[in-house]
Amino acid sequence: MDRRHLLQLAAATATTLWLPRSAWSQPKFTSNPFTLGVASGSPTHDSVVLWTRLVVPGGALTEAATVRWEVARDEAFKDIVKSGQSQALPELGHSVHAEVGGLEPDRWYFYRFFAGDERSPVGRTRTFPAPDAMATRLRLAYASCQRWEHGYFTAYRHMLNEQLDAVLFLGDYIYEYPGAKDAVRPVPGGWVLTLDDYRRRYELHKSEPELQAMHAACPWIVTWDDHEVQNDYAGLHVGENGPEVKDFPARRAAAYQAFYEHMPLRSSVLTQAVAGLRQGAETRIYGELRFGRLASFYVLDDRQYRDLHACTKDGKPGSSSVDVASCPLLADPKRTLLGAPQEAWLDQAFARAGQGWNIITQQTLFAPRVAPTPDKTIVWNDGWDGYPAARQRLVDSLRKRELRNAVLLGGDVHENWVGHVKADFAEAKSPNVAVEFCGTSITSRSGGNDKMAERLARNPHFVFADGERKGYGVCEFTPKRMSTALRVVSDVTKKDAGIETLASFVVEAGVPKIERA
Structure with a gap:
């Protein structure tokens, strides 16, 4: 995929959507597509990234899907503070990176996703204290x-x-x-070489229940x-x-895209390198x-x-x-x-x-x-x-x-x-x-x-x-x-x-x- 197009898609899908139900992309799921679990990351004092990826047996999901998400103060979701929609696109492996802002500093939240009639596991996340707050622990x-x-x-x-x-995860999440x-x-x-290979290897690692639970x-x-x-x-x-x-640069680009697709990262990491840098397209x-x-x-x-x-x-x-x-x-x-x-x-x-x-x-x-x-x-x-x-x-x-x-x-x-x-x-x-x-x-x-x-x-x-x-x-x-x-x-x-x-x-x-x- 063209690097600039990838960045545009990632930025668009990270943005909260408000579409009428008639405009939702709603594939029919024959099984729960949230088998890779949920995750959150990139926390600030007022925002966090919520992640999931839709996967169905045999890779049969080929079209876009509208994924709904909710953030609540309580695990029963009686006090919902934020909700929205994100598009899970095939170009990005049907991954979701909902960048949720406007949250209170230094507090825990619960979150979940919906796709069609299916619901994800519940995740727990938190915001960090405000930059000038005297945090004690x-x-x-x-x-x-x-x-x-x-x-x-x-x-x-x-x-x-x-x-x-x-x-803090410090590298080697998968092995090739x-x-x-x-x-x-x-x-x-066999060896992990292509975008599909990298996706399958992440799917393997994320199938481990203990890893899903910690995420x-x-x-x-x-x-x-x-x-x-x-x-x-x-x-x-x-x-x-x-x-x-x-x-090799193409292989590296595929690997970097797969990393983004499976981690709770902001779309801004998929930046364009400064002109003249020998590294080419950058994933910062x-x-x-x-x-x-x-x-x-x-x-x-x-x-x-x-x-x-x-x-x-x-x-x-x-x-x-x-x-x-x-x-x-x-x-x-x-x-x-x-x-x-x-x-x-x-x-x-x-x-x-x-x-x-x-x-x-x-x-x-x-x-x-x-x-x-x-x-x-x-x-x-x-x-x-x-x-x-x-x-x-x-x-x-x-x-x-x-x-x-x-x-x-x-x-x-x-x-x-x-x-x-x-x-x-x-x-x-x-x-x-x-x-x-x-x-x-x-x-x-x-x-x-x-x-x-x-x-x-x-x-x-x-x-x-x-x-x-x-x-x-x-x-x-x-x-x-x-x-x-x-x-x-x-x-x-x-x-x-x-x-x-x-x-x-x-x-x-x-x-x-x-x-x-």
């Missing part, structure tokens, strides 16, 4: 990396009990692989990583694994959200605008471990992970930041993680270690803007890492400028705890690491402190897996130092 979970064939999404069943205000021989459960279909419980704030397109892709550069695709998912005066979120995108990996082994696409001494390109000051426009935006956002908690939500591990080799400095070139000059620019921005209470949250590495962000990582006594909590995966496998003690010894800015357990993190913010609990399930291969707290930490406001709770 924010409780959220951060999660990433949910590979279907590696296990069950049992973690979300336990997350439901955490009494959260929001979920055809499956694995040692799969816990099979993945239907319906509170608003989500989302970003992506590589597997929403292809493993280790970089900007418009192809990643690794899978069959050759002659037109980076941005800023405020939770009163207590916290600000800076949601980053480290995939769409990055430079190609440096010194990948044998010149192949994708990532690899790299010996820093034999790769001078790593130190090139021009190399970027976020792209110059996003870096400039982030620096300006830091400049206007308040005195509350400043939560930087991004995809991966930020602080250096050098492999435990005695005579070489080996790093992985897909994360921030592959772009050290870009990392230092972000650190310098934190210092220049004197950003208080900076917290970096990440995922991607399938392991829990907890540590400090230093002004100069090469100097052990360098001051801390931020704290970091990089989370494990929902299911995706990792290498385990092999040599973990040696890895921590080689990277003393980290205070804790675990490479075995899977789950999510829970952060609670108050004006005085931040507390974090690493919540892990007993076995992702078991549907009835239990949950426990692996470790807990506290950070006092104004003091970028992590203490074990």
